[in-house]
Amino acid sequence: MSAQPAAVPAPRYRHGLVIGKFYPPHAGHLSLIRQALACCERVTVEVLASSAESVSGELRADWLRVCLPSARVVTGVDDEPVDYASPTAWQAHTAVMLSLLDPADGPVDAVATSDSYGAELASRLGASWLQVDPGRQALPVSGRRIRSDPARYWWALPAPVRAWFVRRVAVVGAESTGTTTLARALSDHYRLPQVPEFGRQWSRQRPGGLDAAWASVEFDLVARVQAQWEDEAAALTARPLLITDTDVLATSLWHERYMGSRSASVEALAASRRPDLYLLTGDEIPFVQDGLRDGEHIRHDMQESFRRTLAAGPVPWVELQGSHEERMAEAIALIDELAAEPRPMSPPLSEAHVGASTMSDGLRVGAEREKTAAGPHDDVLTDALEEC
Known part of the structure; x- marks a missing residue:
């Protein structure tokens, strides 16, 4: 029995x-x-x-x-x-x-x-x-x-509380400016989970491929999934820091690039979840075609759009130029300074x-x-x- x-x-x-x-x-x-x-x-x-x-x-x-x-x-x-x-x-x-x-x-x-x-x-x-x-x-x-x-007490924080305390750094920029390369390298340097760009994945799998006309609803999807991936990584990171390859605000700029105007819903989501620092990768480097990029002719215009948008917003930002090593060195100095101060609470x-x-x-x-x-x-x- x-x-x-x-x-x-x-x-x-x-x-x-x-x-x-x-x-x-x-x-x-x-x-x-x-x-x-x-x-x-x-x-x-x-x-x-x-x-x-x-x-x-x-x-x-x-x-x-x-x-x-x-x-x-x-x-x-x-x-x-x-x-x-x-x-x-x-x-x-x-x-x-x-x-x-x-x-x-x-x-x-x-x-x-x-x-x-x-x-x-x-x-x-x-x-x-x-x-x-x-x-x-x-x-x-x-x-x-x-x-x-x-x-010091990261071990004692539940996942949703960890996500709130995380200092978030978003790497953004026009096509072929080194955003993904820099975001990956910084995440590896700090031993953080990777937060890739969902929009890039969606471009590969979307019905009709790159030749099909874009719809506004696609950017809502990209923004929501990007935010979800970011929050999931923030809850799992072993320290209060996260580096992301793009963010929801960048999705809003891509909506404007393809649809001719900003999306109110994407803009609202971006305003509700601002990072602590933007790193804008410079467009002084040569354009490299990877099979998905279609904006070489407007790359510098897109970069200027990023500059105007970041300058008008409340989040600190820095444009990084030079070699990969030079960009890394400047980015690490900025992130170290940010990470040294915990998220303030009254x-x-x-x-x-x-x-x-x-x-x-x-x-x-x-x-x-x-x-x-x-x-x-x-x-x-x-x-x-x-x-x-």
Whole structure:
């Protein structure tokens, strides 16, 4: 007789609550929510964003929904001052939390946190307190540390959050200006995943080949797939950097070249996903026919169109000329400078407006104990303020 699988124990609680800024979501947050899901029939995750923060609460909630679809993730604005010693502040924060709950889920009977404020919050909600990984011993990471150095804590970031932090460099240019050669070489230099040009692949496989007239809808397809390839690579890259061979803005210029005008839909997509730097490959080198190119006679006009468009836009750009080695050297210097600065995030409300002096004596003692256990480089006081 084959062995029977062990019965899965029933959840101990009906409705669990996890709160935080999730600024940004990281492995510690996901572990905390998974622990709550394991012992609660349903779990509400509340993203308590403030107007001082530069990443919207809804985007953070979307990231969590992708990572943990079985949790109910909601978001609200909480600009109340963080003061653990103030009953008024506690009441204000609790009111925001209660307003985000769905009455159909029933009252909260479990609150899951890592930090010591969970005891007070659970008491105010008439719930049990589930403390998970106190002092962050298992997963020594916090949103504050990630904001200051995302590359160091890259291991702790879920894929959609990684994609947001990635610094993106788009290599663009007219036909036969060395864009693909440079993009590939730079990706190899930084050991990054390749992001090829989908438009080139589509040119090979499109019905009718190069002789058939182009349709506007084809450029919508090219733009969407190019954006998808870029985002997939950004989620997989081993560091917060990505080099792309062309981008959606370039697709808009090719639409104008073939259709006589810009595409509103492609332009809108391009405006929603601007890179951090454009590298424009110069057109001073000879034209080389590869069997797909058909614009030698207008190559310099196309290059001028790129220059005008980039000059009118908000993204920094540099035109690279000279030999491949000279282009590489200049590009690497520019990218190294860009990659040295993490994507900026404004400080959360707690860091911007609250000092440790606002903490109650009881919470201070608990947090200092956690800080000692976690090590001299951890600032649990700040982390606790941030997550409440």
